[in-house]
Amino acid sequence: MYDSIIIGMGPAGISCATYLKRYGLNVLVIGKDLGALELAKEIENFYGMGKISGHDLALKGIKEAMSLGINICHDEVINIDYLANGFNILTKKNNYDAKTIVLATGKVRNGFTLAKNFEGKGVSYCATCDGFFYRKKEIAIIGYNSYMLHELNVLLPLVKKITVFTNNNELEVELPANVEVVKDKITSFKGNDMLEQIICGDKTYNVEGCFIALGSQNAFTLAKHLGLDIKNNNLVVNDNYMTNIPGIFACGDVIGGMLQVAKAVSDGAICANNLNNYIRELKK
Numbered sequence: 375m376y377d378s379i380i381i382g383m384g385p386a387g388i389s390c391a392t393y394l395k396r397y398g399l400n401v402l403v404i405g406k407d408l409g410a411l412e413l414a415k416e417i418e419n420f421y422g423m424g425k426i427s428g429h430d431l432a433l434k435g436i437k438e439a440m441s442l443g444i445n446i447c448h449d450e451v452i453n454i455d456y457l458a459n460g461f462n463i464l465t466k467k468n469n470y471d472a473k474t475i476v477l478a479t480g481k482v483r484n485g486f487t488l489a490k491n492f493e494g495k496g497v498s499y500c501a502t503c504d505g506f507f508y509r510k511k512e513i514a515i516i517g518y519n520s521y522m523l524h525e526l527n528v529l530l531p532l533v534k535k536i537t538v539f540t541n542n543n544e545l546e547v548e549l550p551a552n553v554e555v556v557k558d559k560i561t562s563f564k565g566n567d568m569l570e571q572i573i574c575g576d577k578t579y580n581v582e583g584c585f586i587a588l589g590s591q592n593a594f595t596l597a598k599h600l601g602l603d604i605k606n607n608n609l610v611v612n613d614n615y616m617t618n619i620p621g622i623f624a625c626g627d628v629i630g631g632m633l634q635v636a637k638a639v640s641d642g643a644i645c646a647n648n649l650n651n652y653i654r655e656l657k658k
């Protein structure tokens with residue numbers, strides 16, 4: 375079991391891992407891509423770096439961490455569950471246990487805005503949390519990959535019927551035989567108090583609920599699943615960078631504030647310091 379698994383290999387996650395390694399903890403970093411820096415053409419306000427592309431800065435940080443012996447794996451987290459003594463992290467390729475988790479997953483940018491008006495009124499982001507409310511109902515799930523499949527498998531035993539809407543994405547997984555697929559682009563959601571219909575152009579589908587599992591797990595969907603506090607689209611942490619759930623920490627863009635590399639790196643370092651104290655207490 376790892377002392378800590380850090381989700382995110384951006385500046386916050388890598389900085390956190392570097393300090394945790396220095397403290398002698400057994401750490402793993404899991405990241406699916408280079409995060410926000412991949413989109414930054416040129417950075418010229420990070421200490422000592424001069425002008426550098428976001429891509430190069432991200433890789434520099436990752437390579438440096440690897441040279442210090444930090445394990446970094448290129449993978450996508452699709453679920454986190456509680457264990458008696460920590461957490462289980464399910465990725466596309468593997469399964470890991472850790473005493474603590476750091477969410478350094480960056481700013482959440484891919485909300486499904488079309489569904490906004492029906493959140494909590496038939497639209498949910500967490501099968502494990504809300505699936506029970508849709509027992510024996512006819513529902514939809516929006517998604518196309520292993521993250522969607524994970525959520526689908528949670529819902530299947532509960533609901534009467536489930537239709538997958540890929541929203542114009544290529545289906546990346548094999549579905550159970552009894553599941554229907556709609557590949558069209560979703561144009562709107564309709565209903566009175568509660569969601570009643572999903573509209574794809576000139577086609578209307580009646581539904582009694584809808585789960586959104588598009589793209590990958592992000593801080594928002596992971597947080598809903600784990601019962602973490604969210605405010606203004608940011609994870610809420612205390613002065614020790616710990617969320618409302620003991621053992622789950624967060625740092626970088628995901629907790630809001632100044633969305634800059636310098637702040638993410640600083641967050642990661644301070645978070646590591648507090649996490650180290652937390653682990654030492656656990657070991658007493």
Ligand SMILES: Cc1cc2nc3c(=O)[nH]c(=O)nc-3n(C[C@H](O)[C@H](O)[C@H](O)COP(=O)(O)OP(=O)(O)OC[C@H]3O[C@@H](n4cnc5c(N)ncnc54)[C@H](O)[C@@H]3O)c2cc1C
Nearest residue numbers: 382383384385386406407409410451480626627633634635
């Ligand atoms: C276009 C653009 C230009 C910018 N320009 C500047 C600039 O000039 N100067 C500056 O200081 N800042 C700039 N920024 C901001 C800067 O990039 C961010 O503040 C910084 O990268 C935040 O670091 P982070 O580690 O918190 O998140 P990120 O760097 O976004 O890293 C998030 C990590 O989480 C991983 N992740 C998320 N979900 C999962 C999952 N389910 N499984 C596995 N991994 C997951 C991602 O793959 C990624 O590795 C810019 C940002 C953008 C978008």
